[in-house]
Amino acid sequence: MRGYVSLFDNIVFVEGAAEEARMLAPVKVDLSFKIGAHFKNLNDVKLSLAEQCRNSGGNCVCNFKYGQKSRWLAIDDVAYFGDGSACVLSEDDYRLAIEKVQNRK
Secondary structure (H helix, E strand, C coil): CCCEEEEECCEEEEECCCCCCEEEEEEEEEHHHCCCHHHCCHHHHHHHHHHHHHHCCCCEEEEEEEEEEECCCCCCCEEEEEEEEEEECCHHHHHHHHHHHHHHC
């Protein structure tokens, strides 16, 4: 795996490529048009992407990208977005990714 690896809701997030993963489907979220968007954060982005990934049969979001965007004419002036690819890691690769995260702490 190339890129920063994190774990959220039992889904591995890779901010880069995971050659050992099998791609399933694109995943995407834009919290701009949600009520209370200015109260949302990166965890809300990951929660939505994790759910989409799990629904696709995956255990990993590869090529994970996220950010904030501002809007000029809105009450909720800042909102998060994110995207990536739902992927499947083998049990061994999934376990190795989790160990990588745990050893970093």
